[in-house]
Amino acid sequence: MTADNGTGQRQTGGKYVEPGEFKRDQNYITTRITADGRDGYPVEPGRYRLVVSRACPWANRLIIVRRLLGLEEAISMAVAGPTHDARSWTFDLDPGGRDPVLGIERIQEAYFARYPDYPRGITVPAMVDVPTGQVVTNDYAQMSLDLSTEWTAYHRPGAPDLYPEHLRAEIDEVNAVVFRDVNNGVYRCGFAGSQEAYDKAYGRLFDRLDWLSERLAGQRYLVGDTITEADVRLFTTLVRFDPVYHGHFKCNRQKLSEMPVLWAYARDLFQTPGFGDTVDFDHIKRHYYEVHRDINPTGVVPLGPDLSNWLTPHDRESLGGHPFGPGTPPPPPTPTERVDPTHTPLP
Template sequence: MSSDGSNDGEHRTSYTTAGAGYTRDARYITTRITRDGEDGYPVEPGRYRLVAARACPWANRTLIVRRLLGLEDALSVGLPGPTHDDRSWTFDLDPDGVDPVLGIHFLRDAYLRRDPGYPLGITVPAIVEVSSGAVVTNDFAQITLDFSTEWTDYHREGAPDLLPAAHRDEMDQVMRRIYTEVNNGVYRCGFAGSQESYDEAYDRLWTALDWLEERLTSQRYLVGDTITEADVRLFTTLARFDPVYHGHFKCNRQKLTELPALWAYARDLFQTPGFGDTIDFEQIKQHYYVVHHDVNPTGIVPKGPNLAGWLTPHHREQLGGRPFGDGTPPGPVRDGERVTAGHSPLA
């Protein structure tokens, strides 16, 4: 998520021409934290801190994967508040508004430690080296892949395989379409600068959602019979669909609750340890409706929707599948990382 309230609130954006379609700026700090430390940053427990706002779907991915793999002891987490000004994400939820490990109020400070002239947006998720206070990477797509492949020495016993080799080619194809048409598609609708660009974005989004509805009618998970990275990537958009994207971003052909397979699939994942226990619906709404001044100039945050349905039976187990494959569910959420009481049906 970018710190610039005039853009999408998630990542830096640009517009092809005034009043035209939305194009996401995909330039990131692509340094990687790897087992061999090829980029100068080897995997080491306690060396880094993940900064991930609960409001952000891209950051939410990292919170889910970190929890599923059991990386809590190896990689601490800092949680900025849901809103920010034009300068940066801020640690408003911590005592005195300062992250207790990094000692900063503005996430921007960690970016400037890396590059005093840093020219791009201040985004989450970001991984910061604790000793230097500098951002190592904010490449959100690569971060979760590296959690699965480079941090294996620190996975919990029973951690699932989120990138099964037998399905990797199919996963990559599915994830690519989910990213372009759904994860990013809702933003193309919400930040369209003309009726023509909005209509095109809307049609693309719903073509993809219809494809997913059909795919998930006959299989429990997106690829194979276990939860994979592809499910994580789709889930964070679905969790935000009715509270935000349906109205705020005008993605309003149907609500998620009106799509039988996708709604049951989303509930199935939400009720799976590691997914719903990372979702803070209040922070999600506060971010989108307060920060996006151009879309919602009044800053009024809606009270709805009713969230009780997230805990209703989904019956997806009838399709078979093994959520964690040969692994096991993660344990209880760690102290200090629980969603605020009242902000979720699980809280």
């Protein structure tokens, strides 16, 4: 059975790199949880469990959006460990190696409960229907939008509007190019199977980062004057850039900390409640360096870089805007969902 780290790249015995250009498998389970329940899964607090790994950038999006919107009580969260084998992500962080709500050792079990012959990668994030133990969806891009648009009855007072209707076309446009060239672009570099494929991906990645630097030089956030879904999606790649993508994935024209505009932008978000307090740098580094053995055969995890600079002043307030618009910051994470303080310089 195959597994992956939320990349869409199937893993068989730790193999990630194939000849030529990296091709992401983007065929996900597209069932949706909606207010009207049109796919058979209505919005219902307490019914679903969000399965994530803090190592995974795609799962990190869902963790952030859930925090910002205050959906912790409505949707519980299971955290898989930072590494996995060829079969599946495992709940090795939990007592006895089992998720205490779903009662399973591997997220694979929830996939097979619905699809006994599921042929694709076993990915996180995934939403699981607790009563049946079956996976509902792993379509991470739609999942985060649905948290904003379908779960509004359970948003906390003061929750931000991460996908405002009047900005959706622009958000979608920005998200599309950021996904193609940056979110997925770092994987196209890291999993390139030829020099030509790597060179092409490298050029597209840094051309887009230059474009983003120009865009963000005069505005605090990517779209509009408040945090939106677009900022969440870019942040989870930027926060992993220096710890893993720069070295491990050979995205090494510059470090993020050497790109002044993007570095200040990323620090601004990191220091905003709901962003940095979801990041576990230890899990991130362990995952990439330990799991991708065809890129890093020894599995040795680097000790650097120094992370204390994430808390240095960013001075982005001078550009105006307000992170939550007329809303308010989320409260601190619950004790059971706090990141180990030794794993990240929490703001």
